[in-house]
Amino acid sequence: VIRNLMVPLVLSCSVDHWDMSLVPLLAQFCHITFNCLQRNWSDIMERLTTHQPNEDEEQMISHEVLQHQLTINLTRQYLILIETVCLKRKEITTGTFSGGSHTTSSDGIDDMVDVSMETSNIQGGKGQQLSDLAVHLMRNETMQRILFFSVFAPLTWMDGHTTRKCINLATLIFDKISVTEFGEDVILQLMEQVLMAFQTHGEDPAITLLLTTLALQIYETAVLHVPSLCHMMASLPQCDQMKVDKFNQKVIAKANDPSNKVTKFTKWKREEFKKLLSGIIGTPLGQLHKRTPVFLDLPSLIVKKEHRMRARHRDTTAIEDVSCLFGDDDL
Secondary structure (H helix, E strand, O other): HHHHHHHHHHHHOHHHHHHHHHHHHHHHHHHHHHHHHHHHHHHHHHHHHOOOOOOOOOHHHHHHHHHHHHHHHHHHHHHHHHHHHHHHEEOOOEEEEEEEEOOOOOOOOOOOHHHHHHOOOOOOOHHOOOOHHHHHHHOHHHHHHHHHHHHHHHHHOHHHHHHHHHHHHHHHHHOOOOOHHHHHHHHHHHHHHHHHHHHOOOHHHHHHHHHHHEEEEEEEEHHHOOHHHHHHOOOOOOOOOOOOHHHHHHHHHHHHOOOOOOOHHHHHHHHHHHHHHHOOOOOHOOOOOOOOOOOOOOOOOOOOOHHHHHHHHHHHOOOHHHHOOOOOOOO
């Protein structure tokens, strides 16, 4: 349904029919699909945390692996739909999609979907921008909530590929849309999802860095409008209100200092903010089973009496010939 109906519909629907045709269909489909994925990922996380041996464990594991793979595939297909909705597409020429040709298969079904699955007519790289459709849907209360949770809830799902994609989408959303349009409750729920993602993906340093940047972006843009973010940060393990206030004061002081370079200031902010999150960041996988090295005194070497006598003899007698160093004493 996603590949053959929803993605082509989003690509081809005109602006005049967004409210009448596209929004109701997207609202129903995304609501059903997201709830299904959320339930599946919750079951997967529960099995990982509460595993109990069973007599039919081999058959049960096969079923769980199959369900896991199907859930990952459906998640990535659903994310393609969300990207198609949220990211700005390149100009579409007549009969072409994503730079490819618009062909028709033998059974009369357009093959444009296969091409759209690769890039979904989305600008790639650093030139990605939020689409006009996404901005329009954000003004719809139902679709705004669905899109927010479709982007932020997968941050806690155990799929690194999906997490990276969602972090990219979340960054674009906060760059384009003012936080005043979100509401305090929505901001707190989104920040909560980002903080929970640290516990799921803390073993991946690359994802941890991306999550830290996203959390800092949300905090900086929303803390003035949502003071409750300070209390949320202060409630984290190994963090308190004093540390949060100290961070805010340092950021304001350094931001007003004209001698600070932008790159160094951004890196400093990220490192300081990461210290506030240290209590919830998971352990990197490479450090998970690392044992603390313990250095003990080495035992003394047992030296034979004969060798000891020879060493004492060499110390008390002047060496006139160095040949004894390279040969046997009997020679």
